[in-house]
Amino acid sequence: MSIIGTYRSERSCRITVAGAECVPFVDQVLRTASLQADTSVRGFSFGLQVSYDDRQSFVGQQTGSTQFQVGLFGQLDFGTADFSMR
Numbered sequence: 001m002s003i004i005g006t007y008r009s010e011r012s013c014r015i016t017v018a019g020a021e022c023v024p025f026v027d028q029v030l031r032t033a034s035l036q037a038d039t040s041v042r043g044f045s046f047g048l049q050v051s052y053d054d055r056q057s058f059v060g061q062q063t064g065s066t067q068f069q070v071g072l073f074g075q076l077d078f079g080t081a082d083f084s085m086r
Helices: none
Strands: 002-015 024-042 044-057 063-076
Touching: none
Parallel strands: none
Antiparallel strands: 002 024, 024 044, 044 063
């Protein structure tokens, strides 16, 4: 099992010609989290992956996106048989 999470915030501003006030130029947040779990039982491996991504900007049009993904995976391992002729 693995769990990963990140949070990143970036803020920058610039001073305009009109005044000494610092106007936001970059103001964004990125949040991500993911979980993966897998196991194996009698030659069959299976697992689950879940991830969440959220990106937000607080300058201008204040764009952003959010994604949520779920994935299931599995693998079946077959053994070989010996069919020798006698």
